[in-house]
Amino acid sequence: MKDALLSIENLNKTYISGLIRVKETHAAKNVTFNIGHGEVVSLVGESGSGKSTVANIILRLFPPTSGSVLLSGKDVNELPKKKYYKQVQGIFQDPYSSYNYFYKVDHVLNQAISKSLSWVNMAEKKKVISKVLDVVGLDPKETLGRFPHQLSGGQLQRILIARCLLFRPRLLIADEPTSMIDACARAEILNLLLKLKEQSRISLLFITHDIGQAQYISDRVFVMSKGEIVESGDTNEVFLNPTEDYTKNLLNSVPSIYRKWS
Amino acid sequence: MLEEENNTILKVEHLAGYYRGSFGVVHAVDDVSFTVNTGDIVAIAGESGCGKSSLAELLTGVPISLLHYEAGQVYIRDTTMYVPKPTPKLKKSQIKLRRKLETQGIKISPNDERFEPKLDRSKRKEWKKVSKKRRDYIRKEILCKEIGYVPQASQDSLNPVKRIKNFILDVMDQRLGGHLKEKKDKNNPESMNVEENPLDRVIEHFSTIGLDETVLNKYPHELSGGMKQRTVIGISTLWNPNLLIVDEPTSALDVTTQKLLLETFIDLKKSGILETILIISHDIPTLYQICDKAIIMYAGKIVETGTMDEIINDPLHPYTMGLVHSIASFNPDGSAETKLLGIPGRPPNLRDPPIGCRFYPRCPKRLPKCKENYPPDFYPKGEKRPVTCWLYE
Numbered sequence: 340m341k342d343a344l345l346s347i348e349n350l351n352k353t354y355i356s357g358l359i360r361v362k363e364t365h366a367a368k369n370v371t372f373n374i375g376h377g378e379v380v381s382l383v384g385e386s387g388s389g390k391s392t393v394a395n396i397i398l399r400l401f402p403p404t405s406g407s408v409l410l411s412g413k414d415v416n417e418l419p420k421k422k423y424y425k426q427v428q429g430i431f432q433d434p435y436s437s438y439n440y441f442y443k444v445d446h447v448l449n450q451a452i453s454k455s456l457s458w459v460n461m462a463e464k465k466k467v468i469s470k471v472l473d474v475v476g477l478d479p480k481e482t483l484g485r486f487p488h489q490l491s492g493g494q495l496q497r498i499l500i501a502r503c504l505l506f507r508p509r510l511l512i513a514d515e516p517t518s519m520i521d522a523c524a525r526a527e528i529l530n531l532l533l534k535l536k537e538q539s540r541i542s543l544l545f546i547t548h549d550i551g552q553a554q555y556i557s558d559r560v561f562v563m564s565k566g567e568i569v570e571s572g573d574t575n576e577v578f579l580n581p582t583e584d585y586t587k588n589l590l591n592s593v594p595s596i597y598r599k600w601s
Numbered sequence: 602m603l604e605e606e607n608n609t610i611l612k613v614e615h616l617a618g619y620y621r622g623s624f625g626v627v628h629a630v631d632d633v634s635f636t637v638n639t640g641d642i643v644a645i646a647g648e649s650g651c652g653k654s655s656l657a658e659l660l661t662g663v664p665i666s667l668l669h670y671e672a673g674q675v676y677i678r679d680t681t682m683y684v685p686k687p688t689p690k691l692k693k694s695q696i697k698l699r700r701k702l703e704t705q706g707i708k709i710s711p712n713d714e715r716f717e718p719k720l721d722r723s724k725r726k727e728w729k730k731v732s733k734k735r736r737d738y739i740r741k742e743i744l745c746k747e748i749g750y751v752p753q754a755s756q757d758s759l760n761p762v763k764r765i766k767n768f769i770l771d772v773m774d775q776r777l778g779g780h781l782k783e784k785k786d787k788n789n790p791e792s793m794n795v796e797e798n799p800l801d802r803v804i805e806h807f808s809t810i811g812l813d814e815t816v817l818n819k820y821p822h823e824l825s826g827g828m829k830q831r832t833v834i835g836i837s838t839l840w841n842p843n844l845l846i847v848d849e850p851t852s853a854l855d856v857t858t859q860k861l862l863l864e865t866f867i868d869l870k871k872s873g874i875l876e877t878i879l880i881i882s883h884d885i886p887t888l889y890q891i892c893d894k895a896i897i898m899y900a901g902k903i904v905e906t907g908t909m910d911e912i913i914n915d916p917l918h919p920y921t922m923g924l925v926h927s928i929a930s931f932n933p934d935g936s937a938e939t940k941l942l943g944i945p946g947r948p949p950n951l952r953d954p955p956i957g958c959r960f961y962p963r964c965p966k967r968l969p970k971c972k973e974n975y976p977p978d979f980y981p982k983g984e985k986r987p988v989t990c991w992l993y994e
Contacts, residue, residue, distance in 0.1 A: 385855040491947040521648045522883065526927035527943035548855065551886070551931040555941065578931070592860035593931045594886040596913050600860075 344542050345397070345427075345510055346373035350406035352392050352566075366392040368566040370406070374510065377540035379532075381553035381574070384563035385589070390546045392566075394514045397544070398429045410510075425455065428503035429512040433519055434495035438487040444498055445483050451502045471501045475531055493524025500531065510542045511535070517552065529556055550593045554578055562586050609676075610844055610877050611637040611660070616673035618659045627951045629655035629668070631901040637844070637877060637894075642870070644888040644909065645881045646924075647898035650948060653881045654753055656898070657848050660879075661750045662739040670732075677747050677844065682739060684732040689718040745776060749842040753849045756829035759821040766817040769803055769836060776840070807835050809872045810865050827858030831865050838874055845869075846879045851887055863891050886930050889913060897921050900948050900959040905988045917981065917988040920944070920960045958991070966992060 350370040356362050366389045374380050382390045396403045399415065408415040415423060431437065438447060448471075452464050459467075469479035475497040487495060496516060503511055513532065517525040533556060535541050547553050553560055553574070560577045562570040562585070570583045581587045618630040629652045637643050645653050658664040660675055662682035675682040691699075695716055702709060709716065720728075744750065752758075760768050804814050812831055821829060830850060838845060847866075851859045869875040882888055888895065888909065895912045897905045897920070905918040916922045923944040946963040949955055958964070958971040968991050978987040979994060 385857065494947075522885070523648060523923060523927045523944035525943070526929065526941035527945070529929060529941060530943070549929065550856070551929040554931055555929045579933070589856065590931070590933065592857045594856070594859070594884070594890050595931045595933060596886050596889050596925075596928060597930065597932050597934065600890050 342375065343373035344376050344378075344411060345544075346409045347371060347393070347397070348407050348409070350393065350396060350408070351404045352389075352396060353404045365566045367396070367403070370563075370566075370568055372561055372568065372571065374542050374544060376509075377536060377542060378559065379536055379543045379545060379557045381557035381560045382544065382546045382563060383548070383550060383553045383560055385548060387565075388563040389566040390548075390563055391514055393563075394429070394512050394544065394546050398427065398512055399423065421454075425506050426508055427510045427512065428506055428508040429514065430496065430499050430503060430516045432515040434492050434499055435487070435519070437499055438495065440487055443484055443486055444490065444495070447498065447502055448505065451505045455506045467505065468501075471504045472498070474504060474535075475501045476527070477501070491524065492520045493528060496520060496524075496528055497531065500528075500535075504535075504539075507539075508541060510544065512544045512546075514546045515548070516545075518547070518549070525552075532556060550578070550590065551595070562589070608638050609636050610639045610678060611879070612676040613660070614674045614676075616656070616659055616675060617671040618655060618664065618668055619671050620655075620667050621669060622667065625952050628671075628954060629901055629951060630659055631951075631954070632673070633898075633901075633903055634673075635896055635903060635906060637879060639843070639876050641894055642866070642878045642880065642892045644892035644895040645879065645898060646883060646885055646888060646895060648924075648948060649883060651898045652901040652951075653883075653898055654848055655901075657750070657752075657846050657879075657881050660846060661748065662743060663736050677743060680743060680747070682735075682743075684728060684735050687720065687724050687728060689720045691716070691718045741778075745837065745840045745842060747843055749837040749840075749845045751834055751837050751845070751847045751850065754853070755833045755848075756826060756853070759829060759833065761821055764818055764820055765824075765832060766800060766803070769817070769839075770799065772836060773799055773839070803839065806839055806874075809874065810835050810838075810868055811861075825858070827854050827861055830854065830862055834862075834865060834869075838869060841874050843875075844877045844879065845875050846881070848881045849883075850880065851882065851884060859887065863887070866891060885913070885924070885928055897924070900954065901951055902959060902989070904960070904990070905986075907982075907986045911982075911986065915982075917986070917993065918960075918990050919964050919966045919992070923963075923965075958989075968992070 348371055350367050352367040354364040354366055356364070370393055382393065384390045395401055397408055399420065402416070410418070410423070410426065438444065448468050452468060456464060456467060472479045472482055477494060477497055482490070482494065482498065517528050520528065529552060532543060532545070536543055545553065545556055557574050559572065560574050561568045562577065564585050570577055570581065570586045577586065578590065581590055613636070614634050616630060616633045617628065620627045620629055633656060645656065647653050655668055658668055659670065662675065664670065670683050672686065674685065699709065699716055759765070800817065803817065807814070807816065810831060812835055816824065816828065816832060824832065834847070851862060854862060866878060870878065880888060880892060892909045895907060895909045896903055897912065897918065899920050905912065905916070905921050912921060913925055916925050923942065926942045927944065929941055944963055949959050949962070955961060957973045957975055961967055961971045964971065971991050976989045976991045978989055980987055981993040
């Protein structure tokens with residue numbers, strides 16, 4: 340696809356462990372997919388299927404063994420990191436560990452804005468921060484000046500999303516952003532991500548093990564198992580008429596409030 | 602009437618418990634009452650921090666060291682699990698001081714520490730002594746034999762340097778009061794009662810819950826998470842308890858292993874080893890698959906009770922409605938088009954809980970009276986469906 344925002348081609352990642360008896364683990368095998376502009380794509384799989392490996396490679400936290408990641412047709416590894424992170428940002432599973440508990444939550448936002456808008460003055464920066472907090476549905480007066488332990492997991496995660504928005508990214512990588520958050524706050528985070536997609540046309544790679552969330556949020560789905568993408572396609576197509584045995588098995592064992600097993 | 606009473610296996614009356622630390626007193630479980638009948642699979646659900654796990658700890662009779670029993674009673678069939686605390690009385694000097702202040706016309710606030718009734722030291726000592734005796738009795742006779750308890754993250758509690766079979770032998774030895782490992786002594790008649798090979802029973806028991814014999818010869822690190830969880834459940838049901846309490850059994854598992862585990866529970870119930878199961882979880886779709894009844898907790902109190910179908914399809918309490926509408930559940934028949942609704946805000950601080958309804962600050966349907974008065978149980982849909990909300994007055 341020419342107009343894809345991010346395309347991944349034949350991505351491989353092999354972890355090698357052991358000194359004498361070398362053991363190889365294939366975390367990603369020939370992973371190929373692309374993400375369009377303003378599209379929400381989900382990567383679904385059980386634990387150990389290599390979802391997070393793909394996310395970390397896209398975020399350039401470690402290099403792939405082979406294969407390439409292209410952002411608007413350019414190889415990612417040739418872009419300087421400073422430029423790259425202005426276009427691609429990530430949020431992670433554990434919002435609690437993303438904060439330094441000795442600093443106020445402002446610290447995270449101030450550090451980010453000093454990188455993204457270094458030329459404007461302090462008053463402008465504050466304005467931008469409160470604007471971004473408004474977007475994610477937080478009251479700047481109640482949030483700024485607090486310490487991380489005074490806020491709930493959902494609020495902390497939303498501040499991290501606000502931090503990403505400071506860079507005006509084109510692609511957001513969300514690696515299990517809701518798995519450590521309570522069900523009530525989880526719905527709000529999902530709705531926020533959908534709102535970002537509609538209003539700012541941010542593309543989203545949503546990585547999850549929860550089929551229900553993937554069904555709710557995404558346009559397209561990739562099902563991963565043991566490092567390979569076993570099935571891909573439109574959300575409804577994959578989840579309503581799965582063709583692969585693995586997907587059928589997975590969908591059958593998902594607990595749902597719309598049906599009972601027995 | 603008599604038959605009905607015999608049917609009740611667990612009865613909880615006005616149970617309350619608290620944590621005490623340098624941070625103050627947190628009333629984690631506050632005035633909780635419910636009953637569980639034989640043969641039911643009951644779910645206790647709620648947000649994290651609502652007191653589900655603390656309630657489970659209190660039900661076992663021997664809560665963890667930081668959690669203290671405050672008031673109420675737990676009945677397992679006819680056994681009472683706690684010795685009720687004697688009611689504290691005002692001291693003579695306190696009454697005198699109070700009268701003095703009142704004659705001077707000084708107003709006394711109800712929270713004044715000087716007029717808090719306190720227990721006599723001797724009475725408190727006596728109560729502690731008696732309740733310690735009761736705890737020892739419960740550890741020996743009730744736990745494992747009457748109720749099995751599988752705490753949260755118990756799959757990590759297997760001994761990492763022992764094979765599973767040696768670990769089980771240790772547990773059995775402890776349960777049998779140290780008779781298992783004793784060499785057979787002709788002079789000691791009790792040591793003769795020990796079975797020839799105690800592991801035979803374990804193998805038989807494990808096969809009913811679908812675990813292989815080879816598991817016994819393995820170390821915990823060789824087993825997967827789901828296998829470990831099933832092993833732990835197997836161990837805690839070895840003595841065929843009447844009631845099993847499981848705390849978050851599926852939270853660290855994949856969906857496919859999760860299904861296997863839930864089938865284990867169904868197998869246990871079908872084979873007659875277990876009759877009644879109490880499952881504590883925040884994952885409502887999972888609970889919906891196997892539970893008959895559900896109890897919804899919020900901020901240390903029970904807000905609604907009913908059958909699982911009623912809770913999901915026809916919730917009464919505003920909190921339950923919010924909880925059910927915020928689940929992003931997989932819909933096998935079509936795309937989930939209904940928009941999810943979250944509950945804004947966060948649960949109240951239980952260090953000093955609000956006087957009125959605890960859901961008041963987050964409630965979309967609040968009434969003015971909710972702020973001041975905690976609602977009693979109302980029964981808008983029959984006797985088996987209590988809900989604590991002023992909407993149904």
